[in-house]
Amino acid sequence: MTVRFPWPTLETDLQLVIDEVLVDGVPLDPSLVDGERQRVALDDTSAWRELRMAVSIDPEALSSVAGAAAHAVVECTPTNVRIPFPLDTVTGAGQITLDRDEIAERFSVRVEAVATVEGRLRHVGAGPDWTAVIDRVAAPVPPGMPPFETVWIDFRDPAAPLGARSMPESPTYMDLQGDPRLLLNAAVDGFQHLLHANTAQLERRRLRDLLGADVARYAVTCLFRAAAVEVSVDDGVVQPPERPVYRQVCQAVADRMPGIGDVEELYEKLHAARDSALVAQEVWGAADLAIAALSGRDDALVTACREVKHA
Amino acid sequence: MTATWCWERRSRNYGNFGNANQWTVNAGLSSLARESTQNSADARIDTPAELVFTFIRLDGSRRRDFENAVGWDVLGTHLRSMGGESSGAVTAGQIRAGLEAVEEQDSLVLLRVADYGCRGLTGPEFPEDGVPSSEYGNFIKLCRLDLFSGKDEASGGSFGLGKAVYWRFSRLQTVLFNSVLSEDDAVAGLRRNRLFGVNQGVVHTTDGVGYQGRGYFGDPVDDDGVASIWEDERLTHKLYLDRRDPRPGTSALLLGFYDPDRPDLGGGELADLARELREGIEENFWPLLARGGMRVRIEIEDGPHREEIHVDPEETYTELVRALRRFDEGDIDEVLDEPYSVVVRDVPIEISRRRTGTRHNRFTHTAKLVVTASDKQRDSLENKVCLFRRPEMVVQTIDRAFESQTYHAFLVAGAAIHPDSPPTEDIHADDFLRFSEPPAHDRWIPGPRGKQASQANLTAHYVAPWVPNLRKIERAVLDELLLLFGAPPPPAGKAPESVMKHLRFLRGEPGGKGGGVSAPRKPDTQLVEWTVVDGCWDVRFEVKARNRAEGWSMRPRLALAGFDGGLDTVGWASLDVVDGGGEIVDGELRLAGKDRGRFVKVVLRGRSTAELPIPAEESGVDVVLRGTGPLVVVEEGAR
Numbered sequence A: 001m002t003v004r005f006p007w008p009t010l011e012t013d014l015q016l017v018i019d020e021v022l023v024d025g026v027p028l029d030p031s032l033v034d035g036e037r038q039r040v041a042l043d044d045t046s047a048w049r050e051l052r053m054a055v056s057i058d059p060e061a062l063s064s065v066a067g068a069a070a071h072a073v074v075e076c077t078p079t080n081v082r083i084p085f086p087l088d089t090v091t092g093a094g095q096i097t098l099d100r101d102e103i104a105e106r107f108s109v110r111v112e113a114v115a116t117v118e119g120r121l122r123h124v125g126a127g128p129d130w131t132a133v134i135d136r137v138a139a140p141v142p143p144g145m146p147p148f149e150t151v152w153i154d155f156r157d158p159a160a161p162l163g164a165r166s167m168p169e170s171p172t173y174m175d176l177q178g179d180p181r182l183l184l185n186a187a188v189d190g191f192q193h194l195l196h197a198n199t200a201q202l203e204r205r206r207l208r209d210l211l212g213a214d215v216a217r218y219a220v221t222c223l224f225r226a227a228a229v230e231v232s233v234d235d236g237v238v239q240p241p242e243r244p245v246y247r248q249v250c251q252a253v254a255d256r257m258p259g260i261g262d263v264e265e266l267y268e269k270l271h272a273a274r275d276s277a278l279v280a281q282e283v284w285g286a287a288d289l290a291i292a293a294l295s296g297r298d299d300a301l302v303t304a305c306r307e308v309k310h311a
Numbered sequence B: 001m002t003a004t005w006c007w008e009r010r011s012r013n014y015g016n017f018g019n020a021n022q023w024t025v026n027a028g029l030s031s032l033a034r035e036s037t038q039n040s041a042d043a044r045i046d047t048p049a050e051l052v053f054t055f056i057r058l059d060g061s062r063r064r065d066f067e068n069a070v071g072w073d074v075l076g077t078h079l080r081s082m083g084g085e086s087s088g089a090v091t092a093g094q095i096r097a098g099l100e101a102v103e104e105q106d107s108l109v110l111l112r113v114a115d116y117g118c119r120g121l122t123g124p125e126f127p128e129d130g131v132p133s134s135e136y137g138n139f140i141k142l143c144r145l146d147l148f149s150g151k152d153e154a155s156g157g158s159f160g161l162g163k164a165v166y167w168r169f170s171r172l173q174t175v176l177f178n179s180v181l182s183e184d185d186a187v188a189g190l191r192r193n194r195l196f197g198v199n200q201g202v203v204h205t206t207d208g209v210g211y212q213g214r215g216y217f218g219d220p221v222d223d224d225g226v227a228s229i230w231e232d233e234r235l236t237h238k239l240y241l242d243r244r245d246p247r248p249g250t251s252a253l254l255l256g257f258y259d260p261d262r263p264d265l266g267g268g269e270l271a272d273l274a275r276e277l278r279e280g281i282e283e284n285f286w287p288l289l290a291r292g293g294m295r296v297r298i299e300i301e302d303g304p305h306r307e308e309i310h311v312d313p314e315e316t317y318t319e320l321v322r323a324l325r326r327f328d329e330g331d332i333d334e335v336l337d338e339p340y341s342v343v344v345r346d347v348p349i350e351i352s353r354r355r356t357g358t359r360h361n362r363f364t365h366t367a368k369l370v371v372t373a374s375d376k377q378r379d380s381l382e383n384k385v386c387l388f389r390r391p392e393m394v395v396q397t398i399d400r401a402f403e404s405q406t407y408h409a410f411l412v413a414g415a416a417i418h419p420d421s422p423p424t425e426d427i428h429a430d431d432f433l434r435f436s437e438p439p440a441h442d443r444w445i446p447g448p449r450g451k452q453a454s455q456a457n458l459t460a461h462y463v464a465p466w467v468p469n470l471r472k473i474e475r476a477v478l479d480e481l482l483l484l485f486g487a488p489p490p491p492a493g494k495a496p497e498s499v500m501k502h503l504r505f506l507r508g509e510p511g512g513k514g515g516g517v518s519a520p521r522k523p524d525t526q527l528v529e530w531t532v533v534d535g536c537w538d539v540r541f542e543v544k545a546r547n548r549a550e551g552w553s554m555r556p557r558l559a560l561a562g563f564d565g566g567l568d569t570v571g572w573a574s575l576d577v578v579d580g581g582g583e584i585v586d587g588e589l590r591l592a593g594k595d596r597g598r599f600v601k602v603v604l605r606g607r608s609t610a611e612l613p614i615p616a617e618e619s620g621v622d623v624v625l626r627g628t629g630p631l632v633v634v635e636e637g638a639r
Helices: A190-194 A201-231 A246-255 A263-273 A277-294 A297-308 B020-024 B027-042 B061-070 B074-085 B088-105 B138-143 B161-170 B233-238 B270-290 B316-331 B424-436 B456-461 B469-486
Strands: A017-023 A039-041 A048-054 A069-075 A081-086 A091-100 A106-117 A119-125 A131-134 A151-154 A172-175 A180-185 A232-234 A237-239 B004-009 B049-058 B108-116 B174-180 B196-199 B204-206 B209-221 B225-227 B248-256 B294-302 B307-308 B342-351 B363-373 B384-388 B396-399 B407-412 B523-531 B536-546 B551-563 B568-571 B572-580 B582-583 B588-591 B601-609 B620-629
Touching: A048 A106, A048 B363, A069 A091, A081 A091, A106 A201, A119 A180, A172 A201, A172 B568, A172 B620, A190 A201, A201 A277, A201 A297, A246 A277, A246 B363, A263 A277, A263 B620, A277 A297, A297 B588, B027 B049, B027 B108, B027 B270, B027 B294, B049 B061, B049 B270, B061 B108, B061 B233, B074 B088, B074 B196, B074 B204, B074 B209, B074 B270, B108 B138, B108 B384, B138 B174, B138 B196, B161 B174, B225 B407, B233 B588, B270 B307, B270 B316, B316 B363, B316 B407, B342 B424, B342 B469, B342 B588, B363 B424, B363 B469, B384 B469, B396 B469, B407 B469, B523 B620, B536 B551, B536 B588, B536 B620, B551 B572, B551 B601, B568 B620, B588 B601
Parallel strands: A039 A131, A151 A180, B049 B294, B384 B407
Antiparallel strands: A017 A048, A048 A091, A069 A081, A069 A106, A106 A119, A106 A131, A172 A180, A232 A237, B004 B209, B049 B108, B108 B248, B174 B196, B174 B248, B196 B209, B204 B209, B209 B225, B294 B307, B342 B363, B363 B407, B384 B396, B523 B536, B536 B601, B551 B568, B551 B588, B551 B620, B572 B601, B582 B588
16 A cells, blocks of 8 residues: 655655664674665674664655655664654765664664645655564564474374364364464374475375365464454554464455455454454355465365366 | 197087186286296206297298198198187187188297206106096196196195196197106106197087097097107207207297287297397396396297397396395395395284195294385386295285385295295295285285185185285385385474465565465556545546456545554545546446456546545545455346
């Protein structure tokens, strides 16, 4: 979504560059500043007291709106902090200085531009977020990594969660007590070998694909139902789920669901479903279909049927 | 004495239209290799024994001389009469077709199968009243009886059907034999060149006289007997039945050799036939040959052309031959870490209680699964477990491929584990497996319904159960292979790719759109112009959607963004299409699919109502799409 305003705004997004990071005066290893993914990794640094970041933008990007000025805005939800740091209108450079007590887990840095338009100070532009991670647990999922932990465990094992132990023959269990964990039952003979058979052929491949997609469907269904519980209304505005993985699931499901325009509409319907059986039937039925397609179950089934048609 | 053909007069009480036994033998040179090699292997008295297959093509005068020697005048006459019975008998039809083929072709193809260092055709001439069946020698069993095996324990066959292979591969159902016996087996002091012939024909009438099906080539004796001819070297030479090696054994000469599977190929390329025969022998008898129990040679005599092929399975099945030799030497590895390394695993086989012959209680026999890592040379036995027992012929294979490695393997069972001095229980196990084999000796493990192995022999000798015992062999072998080659446990914490590949859409930045692999599916909208007019938002926006047959319907809504980031959607005072193929019906935008093009686009213009939750001048704005779905045309009266 790109919100437009009735007053003049900048023609392009503002790109913030982090030129240098000093931790207690010591330069941070440049490899920990990822310009492509816009991430700063601070979780490996030892205890520190002060963080300084030299940042800059291209000052020409402000020229399309007269009198525009930019700030690098630090936001940290855990500490409820939002601090603007001005950027020089001529050079585009600025400095962020943060005390360790002001931030926790992770924070974002974004450039925002304002200008006086017809006597009123207006927001005229912004740029994409940088994410700085202080606590590894709070780090966003690195690209290529699974979004939650997967654990093979015998569901009869006392160490297994109660939900898994209550269904010891079940092949899967999604543990949502803490961070989401997908538990796969190691006691099901051949299950682990089959799911990990990356070069399986013929019958084994088909079975592996069907089972793998079914496990994925189960996992997404659990995440989606948990996400639906977290959808809330605050001051008349529907709020998305707290957890990032839940928001991702909802976004993906919304993209697939018929009758839904975008994820915002999905949140509205999930909230409405609590009070209306009709809405509930409609939205949950459509969501199940979308999840089946999203998790690849439908594709795996169609492929398997086609292949064995003349077997 | 003069050798001649004789058929008994037709019986009033019984008529035989061919030997049914031959239908138990599969066609194809692999079958010929199995049955004939097994016959000779069972008769071994020397180690190594020798087996020589010779393809002989006779033309012109050589053919005429042979036909004179074999009494073709008489044989041919009777064969023609048999062919005349073909409307009522399959074998007669075969003989007629075979005779036509032989007479039409310029050359006559013979196959001579000669073994050396084997028992030979021992024993008395006739199964007479005073001769107990235990004293029938190989001569009577081969030439005068059907379905009598009388083979020792731990031998190859048990049905007495394997000998039918000779007639199966003769167009004329006619085979001649020449045998040399050991001193101990001499018959009335005679031991050299015991010559005899058998035609397994059909009941027929020649010159107005009715005859039985089976005819014999030899010395007529008494009123109704035909006996072997002894020590006529000149005749044996004319009949191409010379034996160059003085050791005892038998030579069989198949007249009009052909492959029943390919009757038009019989007189064709002898080299191709020789190659196929060699492949069949190697694939089925590599254990026997690897252990030196027998040497096999294939010869071609085609006019002046002579060729000799020594069958050596180590060329083709290098891994198996080396593994067997290492197993025999006790040279075993701990792990399979490189080509030709060898490991051994125990495979239990439950042997049922035997109630005949050498009786015993049920017990557990430990067969040995020998597994070796393969080299890069491909062959027909990779990723298969060859099952064999004392005769050292591969009975069947258990086929199982693994993703991680190519292997060769065999299960050595029964008396084959310690061939030089097998313990009694190993011999008992060998017998059990022998009796579990069907007539073709190509299976231990019962197949699914319709492919069951013959149970007749087991029923006769053992107490049930045996079917689960035999089925467990395959399961036990596969379990051991799985332990060796099954997928190793994945690294701790590694998620299965078969699951994770479906969850890649979750691997994006938190809170952002999922990093889906597929292209955007839902229609998208973009503001082109936006302005506030008289306190109302006036916007121009484009909707772009994937072109699809079922089209799209959706409800564009104007969304006002507050400072808290929340969105309020508001109604339209007006909404119209200004460009593109869509239409607005009751606030719903309808986009039909097009015949061509990847996308459908429409530009709309809308004005908000004046009653806004946030003054237009103070708010941000965007257009969102609600209720997106296919374009469904509802007919009047429909629900």
